[in-house]
Amino acid sequence: MTTSPTVPEDGRLDPMPSAVTGERRRLINLAYRMLGSLAEAEDVVQETYARWYAMSPSQQAAVASPGGWLTKVAGRICLDVLRSARVRRERYVGEWVPEPLPARTEWPAGATDDGTADPADRITLDESVSMAFLVVLEAMTPAERVAFVLHDVFRYPFAEVADIVGRTPAACRQLASSARRRIDASRPPLPPTAQRARVVREFKQAWEAKDIDALIGLLDPEATAVGDGGGRVTALLHPVEGAERIARFFADRTLPGRLTLQEYTVNGQPGLVARLDGVVVAVYAFDIADDRIRRIWAVLNPEKLRPWKTG
Numbered sequence: 001m002t003t004s005p006t007v008p009e010d011g012r013l014d015p016m017p018s019a020v021t022g023e024r025r026r027l028i029n030l031a032y033r034m035l036g037s038l039a040e041a042e043d044v045v046q047e048t049y050a051r052w053y054a055m056s057p058s059q060q061a062a063v064a065s066p067g068g069w070l071t072k073v074a075g076r077i078c079l080d081v082l083r084s085a086r087v088r089r090e091r092y093v094g095e096w097v098p099e100p101l102p103a104r105t106e107w108p109a110g111a112t113d114d115g116t117a118d119p120a121d122r123i124t125l126d127e128s129v130s131m132a133f134l135v136v137l138e139a140m141t142p143a144e145r146v147a148f149v150l151h152d153v154f155r156y157p158f159a160e161v162a163d164i165v166g167r168t169p170a171a172c173r174q175l176a177s178s179a180r181r182r183i184d185a186s187r188p189p190l191p192p193t194a195q196r197a198r199v200v201r202e203f204k205q206a207w208e209a210k211d212i213d214a215l216i217g218l219l220d221p222e223a224t225a226v227g228d229g230g231g232r233v234t235a236l237l238h239p240v241e242g243a244e245r246i247a248r249f250f251a252d253r254t255l256p257g258r259l260t261l262q263e264y265t266v267n268g269q270p271g272l273v274a275r276l277d278g279v280v281v282a283v284y285a286f287d288i289a290d291d292r293i294r295r296i297w298a299v300l301n302p303e304k305l306r307p308w309k310t311g
Contacts, residue, residue, distance in 0.1 A: 036098030075164035082142035093231025098134040131285035148179035197270040215247035230301030280308040
């Protein structure tokens with residue numbers, strides 16, 4: 001069986017379709033971790049491919065590694081997006097929370113490593129899409145975030161990271177090290193998935209029963225709950241802090257008879273999804289340690305729930 005060449009929008013045949021189009025999933029995974037937004041990640045990948053197809057066939061043929069070229073371009077675009085995102089998010093209504101993923105996103109095998117990097121505290125791919133992980137990434141500088149994601153998550157050698165970030169390999173090593181310290185300081189030992197799922201299930205049951213005492217018992221005394229409505233739907237503009245305040249907030253929220261809560265995998269971790277008349281209206285992600293919920297992220301912004309409505 002033969003495979004037809006890929007034809008871009010301008011009608012020119014792609015001389016190496018599998019080597020180029022086969023990178024799309026990896027690029028989206030990489031861009032999502034860098035940006036915390038699936039929509040922005042898709043835009044980055046679309047722009048990356050647009051730049052590839054803007055080259056002449058001879059220019060494309062001269063590229064020794066199409067995958068490496070695409071990664072470099074996507075990484076640089078992500079860096080630009082992150083720099084502009086800081087300004088845009090200052091104008092964002094309320095709290096900004098990374099866009100939740102409706103299912104685990106995995107990056108296929110085949111990453112490279114220079115063999116000389118410090119292997120300590122490597123981040124697992126599953127953990128790298130967790131809401132807690134992405135929130136810590138949000139606090140990093142754009143250069144830190146890109147260097148860390150490329151090296152510690154995707155195993156790119158610092159020589160290649162340097163070419164993307166526009167710094168020396170030594171500087172990129174320092175950026176990744178600084179980012180790694182932030183990650184290490186923020187993450188306690190992760191309980192087993194079954195244990196986290198049980199805590200989320202008990203939280204759901206306590207919320208449905210409006211059992212304040214049970215909710216308090218499931219929350220860390222210094223827990224924080226953050227809502228993201230983006231100014232499009234009603235959501236608290238500031239985080240709710242403290243177990244009792246959070247428990248009362250959820251217990252006081254009226255759950256319409258047509259609204260259902262379902263246990264779901266959110267960014268690879270146990271979470272909850274709220275549906276109204278079958279339509280997803282909110283997604284809840286949790287950070288759990290020692291059988292207690294430390295943080296809750298509620299995403300209600302319809303724009304960020306698009307993958308949940310179409311998936």
